[in-house]
Amino acid sequence: MGHQIRNLEKVIITCALTGAQQGKEANPNLPTQPEEIIQQAVDAWNAGAAVVHLHARDADDRPTTDLDVFREIFEGIRSRCDVVINLSTGGAVAGLPLEERIRVVPELRPEIASFSVGGGSLLGQYDPDAKRWVRDQFVPLVGSYAEMEQIARVFLENGVKPELEVYSTAFLNNVWTLREIGVLAEPLLVNLVTNIPGECMPWSPKNILYLVESLPPNTEWMVTAIGGKVHFRSAAFCMAMGGHVRVGLEDNVYIAKGVLARSNAELVEKAVRIAREIGREVAMPDEAREMLKLRRL
Numbered sequence: 001m002g003h004q005i006r007n008l009e010k011v012i013i014t015c016a017l018t019g020a021q022q023g024k025e026a027n028p029n030l031p032t033q034p035e036e037i038i039q040q041a042v043d044a045w046n047a048g049a050a051v052v053h054l055h056a057r058d059a060d061d062r063p064t065t066d067l068d069v070f071r072e073i074f075e076g077i078r079s080r081c082d083v084v085i086n087l088s089t090g091g092a093v094a095g096l097p098l099e100e101r102i103r104v105v106p107e108l109r110p111e112i113a114s115f116s117v118g119g120g121s122l123l124g125q126y127d128p129d130a131k132r133w134v135r136d137q138f139v140p141l142v143g144s145y146a147e148m149e150q151i152a153r154v155f156l157e158n159g160v161k162p163e164l165e166v167y168s169t170a171f172l173n174n175v176w177t178l179r180e181i182g183v184l185a186e187p188l189l190v191n192l193v194t195n196i197p198g199e200c201m202p203w204s205p206k207n208i209l210y211l212v213e214s215l216p217p218n219t220e221w222m223v224t225a226i227g228g229k230v231h232f233r234s235a236a237f238c239m240a241m242g243g244h245v246r247v248g249l250e251d252n253v254y255i256a257k258g259v260l261a262r263s264n265a266e267l268v269e270k271a272v273r274i275a276r277e278i279g280r281e282v283a284m285p286d287e288a289r290e291m292l293k294l295r296r297l
């Protein structure tokens with residue numbers, strides 16, 4: 001019997017609104033202040049996103065761990081729609097300390113929060129013409145396995161689903177071990193982050209197939225494909241494979257080659273069109289809650 005294309009579950013679209021890296025210099029439509037982020041979260045939800053992933057920025061648009069800013073955004077979105085909110089504990093790339101970044105979990109108890117399950121990555125790019133490194137930055141993530149386990153327990157105790165950020169295949173060892181210890185609530189939710197120049201997996205169909213086949217059973221997964229070249233190619237490929245999708249200005253500022261996106265919602269609309277064209281139905285927020293077994297708010 002040939003491989004039956006099983007009835008694929010609905011696709012959860014996550015919209016990554018802001019990030020901790022680029023700002024309005026990359027795209028003036030990238031939202032950085034609370035009101036903008038709240039509005040673009042609602043617009044992304046209206047466009048079909050079941051989950052919005054967000055970072056906070058201070059009054060000067062710099063990444064911040066300030067809980068009051070996160071709370072203003074968190075409560076602003078919740079007062080206007082039922083989208084699932086995934087608060088970032090990221091921002092290591094901006095030098096924000098881990099103990100500050102993790103506070104959103106116990107303090108705000110979002111349904112989901114990101115959790116980078118690795119020690120760190122060297123991010124950088126060599127310019128052969130200029131004969132120099134264009135970027136050369138070590139990004140520390142978690143300092144020890146004991147700390148990684150402790151963080152996982154904080155998520156578990158607060159009923160917050162960790163979106164496990166996997167930047168390299170080696171991080172998958174940690175996912176399996178944390179699962180074995182019993183500190184990750186089923187189903188696991190994994191975000192395979194690809195295409196950041198440096199020690200991060202390059203995006204390719206072969207790599208995605210290998211990574212997905214290396215995940216624990218019953219893991220819900222998506223791919224972050226950084227940059228306009230691979231962003232929607234990845235979305236189409238992952239949806240065809242039965243995976244979920246992440247799109248957003250945090251990861252890609254273009255709607256098409258050389259054309260800046262007008263908003264996060266425009267990126268979500270494109271992902272929804274692709275989903276429908278290949279026969280995947282788009283999950284509503286409550287369907288995503290059911291699929292991911294999120295705690296009842």
Ligand code: KMH
Binds near residue numbers: 016088114250
């Ligand atoms: N910035 C993305 C490449 C996080 O926020 O914790 C990965 C990310 C991690 O979104």
Ligand code: ZN
Binds near residue numbers: 019088250
């Ligand atoms: Zn992020």
